[in-house]
Amino acid sequence: MPANDTQGLIRTRRIIYLLVAAAIIVPYVIQMPIPSFHAQEEAHKVYDRVESLPAGSRVLIAMEFDPNCEAELRPMAEGILRHCFARKLVPILVTTNYIAPALISDICQKIAKETGTVSGKDWVFLGYRPGMANVVITMGESIQRTFETDNFSQTTRDMPALAGVNSLKDVSLITVISLGDTVNMWIQYGSDRLKVPLVAGVTAVMAPDLYPYLNTGQVKGILAGLRGAADYELLLHRSDDAAKGMQVQSVAHGLLIALIIGANVRFLFRRAQGKEA
Amino acid sequence: MEPQAQTTESPMRRTVEAAVMIALGTAFVVASILCQKDSLFGKNANDRIEAVGIIIAAALTLIMYSFLYRDNPLFKIAENVYIGAQLGYGAINTWRLALRPQIYNPLALAPSNQALWDALVFRSVPILLGVLLLTRLSRKHGWLSRYSYSMMVGWGAGMTILVMTDTNILQQLQAAAKPIQAGVTADAGWWANAGAVTGALTVLVGTVCVLFYFFFSIPHGPVGQRVSKTGIWFLMLSFGASFGYTAMARISLVIGRMRFLLFEWLKIPQ
Numbered sequence: 314m315p316a317n318d319t320q321g322l323i324r325t326r327r328i329i330y331l332l333v334a335a336a337i338i339v340p341y342v343i344q345m346p347i348p349s350f351h352a353q354e355e356a357h358k359v360y361d362r363v364e365s366l367p368a369g370s371r372v373l374i375a376m377e378f379d380p381n382c383e384a385e386l387r388p389m390a391e392g393i394l395r396h397c398f399a400r401k402l403v404p405i406l407v408t409t410n411y412i413a414p415a416l417i418s419d420i421c422q423k424i425a426k427e428t429g430t431v432s433g434k435d436w437v438f439l440g441y442r443p444g445m446a447n448v449v450i451t452m453g454e455s456i457q458r459t460f461e462t463d464n465f466s467q468t469t470r471d472m473p474a475l476a477g478v479n480s481l482k483d484v485s486l487i488t489v490i491s492l493g494d495t496v497n498m499w500i501q502y503g504s505d506r507l508k509v510p511l512v513a514g515v516t517a518v519m520a521p522d523l524y525p526y527l528n529t530g531q532v533k534g535i536l537a538g539l540r541g542a543a544d545y546e547l548l549l550h551r552s553d554d555a556a557k558g559m560q561v562q563s564v565a566h567g568l569l570i571a572l573i574i575g576a577n578v579r580f581l582f583r584r585a586q587g588k589e590a
Numbered sequence: 591m592e593p594q595a596q597t598t599e600s601p602m603r604r605t606v607e608a609a610v611m612i613a614l615g616t617a618f619v620v621a622s623i624l625c626q627k628d629s630l631f632g633k634n635a636n637d638r639i640e641a642v643g644i645i646i647a648a649a650l651t652l653i654m655y656s657f658l659y660r661d662n663p664l665f666k667i668a669e670n671v672y673i674g675a676q677l678g679y680g681a682i683n684t685w686r687l688a689l690r691p692q693i694y695n696p697l698a699l700a701p702s703n704q705a706l707w708d709a710l711v712f713r714s715v716p717i718l719l720g721v722l723l724l725t726r727l728s729r730k731h732g733w734l735s736r737y738s739y740s741m742m743v744g745w746g747a748g749m750t751i752l753v754m755t756d757t758n759i760l761q762q763l764q765a766a767a768k769p770i771q772a773g774v775t776a777d778a779g780w781w782a783n784a785g786a787v788t789g790a791l792t793v794l795v796g797t798v799c800v801l802f803y804f805f806f807s808i809p810h811g812p813v814g815q816r817v818s819k820t821g822i823w824f825l826m827l828s829f830g831a832s833f834g835y836t837a838m839a840r841i842s843l844v845i846g847r848m849r850f851l852l853f854e855w856l857k858i859p860q
Binding site: 333383384412414450461518520521529554558 | 757828836
C-alpha cells in the first residue's frame, strides 16, 4: 500500500476512535435521559424462572468471569443476587475462573451489605477450584466434598446455607454468568446430566452461540450483554449501571451504523468513479 | 488488534509528540490530585489506599488506550504489567484456594495419623500424576508426563463423547426436527401462531440450504446453486448477527472503562 494511503488509513482510524470516545463521553457528561425500552423475552424468562422459586430454594450461581468483562457481567450478577435476596432464595456461588474470586467477593459483600444478608447463612461463596468440568462433575456427587471450605475458609459441613444440599441435584436452578464457553460445560455436565434447569447471563459476543440451546430448552433464559443486564434491572424496577449505560450505547450504536452506511456510500461512489475495484 | 504501520517521522514531529506527552502527563497528575484530594489527603488510611489504586488504574487505562494513537513504550510496560499481575494473582489464588487446602494442609497439617493415612491413600495418585506433568520441563524425563496426559486424554474423550453427543447433536437434532406447527397453541393469538410457523419454516429452509451449501460431493446444478446461494444468505445473516453482538460487547467494555474514568477517577457527579 502506498505511504500516503497508509497515512490516510491511520488518520481515518484515529478520527473514528475519537468519534467513538466522544459518543460515549458526551452522553454521560450532559446526562442524557435513559431511553425507554422493554425487556426482551429471553430476559423475562430468566426473571420469571427466579421469581417462580419458593423462598428458601437454593440457586447455584456460577460466576465465570473476571475483570475483563466486568462492565457487562457485573450488573447482571448484582441484579440476580438482589433478586435472589428479595425472594429469600439462598445463592450458592462458585467459580472455575482463577482470576474471579476477589471480584466475586467484592460483589457478594456489596450486595450482602445492601440487603443485610450474612455469608454462610443467607448465601455462600464456595470459591475457586481448578479442573473446570471436573468441578461440575464432582459437585454433581457432593458439593461439600468438592468444597470442604468456602472462599473465606469457613468449613462447608453444617453450613446453614448448604443445609439439605448434598449435590448439584439438590439446587433448584443453575445460573451461569460467563464470559466464555463455560456455559456449555455447565449445560453438558450440570443441567443436562442432572436435569436441573439452567439460565445464563453472557457477554454479547457469546450470546449468538447460546441461542440454539434456548430453542431446545437446555437453557431456560438468556441475559445477553449490557442490554440483558439493563433488561434485568428494568424488571427489578431499578436503574443501575446497565440501565444508565443504555443511552450511551444507543448513541455509540447510532454512530457505528452511520459510519458503516457512510463508508459503504463512499465505497460505491468511488467505485462508480472508477477509483475502487 | 492489528498493529499500526510504523512510519518514518521527522524530528520536529517527535519533539511535538514528546511535548504533548509531557503536557498530558502533567494534566493527569493535576487532575488526579484535584479529583482525589479528599481521599488522598484525608485521615482514613483505607481511603488513601483506594485513591492511589484508582489513580494507578486510571493511568493504566489511559496508557492502554494510547495504543489507539500508536504503539509506544508506556503501552508495552502496561501490557507486561497486566500479564504479570494476572499470572501472579492467578498463582497466588491457585495456591490459596487449591494447592494449600487440597495438598499442603491434608498432608503437612494432618490432625491425626488416621487423617494423614487417608490423605495419602486418596491424594497420592492424583498428586503423582500432577507432578509427572512437570517433567515436561526436562528433555530427559519428559516422557513420564505421557502417563498423565494419556489419563487426561482418555478420561476427557470418554466423558466428552457421550455428553457432547447428547447435548450438542441429539438434542439439537430433536429441536430441529420438530413439526412446523409445534409452536402453535390454542390460547395464543393468530399473529403469534403465524409468527411461530414462519419461524419454524425459516429454520427449516435455513438449515437445509446451509447444509446443502456445505455438501460438495455432487456438482450443484442450476437449482442446487440457488439453494446454495440461499444458504450463503443465511450464513451472512448469522455472521451479521454475530458481528452486531460483538460490536455491542466491545462498546459495553469501553462504556465500563469510561464510567470508571468519569465517575470514579474524575468524580463527575452522576
